[in-house]
Amino acid sequence: MPLLVTIEKFLRRHAMPPTKFGRECARDPRLVFDLRNGREPGPRVQRRIEHFMNSYCRSAGQ
Template sequence: MLIRTVEKFMREFGVPPTRFGRESVRDPRLVFDLRQGREPGERIKRRIEHFMNTYRRSAGQ
């Protein structure tokens, strides 16, 4: 489930929900909406995954 991956990422890197949404898909409400059951499309999922992978690489992990 995408929200679990996002929550784990935010805990691991100390990224607040609004910042995560804004930087990954330009939607500061993204994480709050995911918590409420929003199911994003494939394009948004790919953008989220790309953001997390890029962030991890830049953090040296």
């Protein structure tokens, strides 16, 4: 599944604003908006995003 689709599902599931997501996982509040506009994250940023989502789900018990 493409990374942006995964992020969009995560945002809906956790009712998290895109700016909060970007700030917490990559210190970039525009991250989601830039991804929606075609930005391709590098491998390091992609790993940070995936790690954040996995850690958040584990800490939330989901």
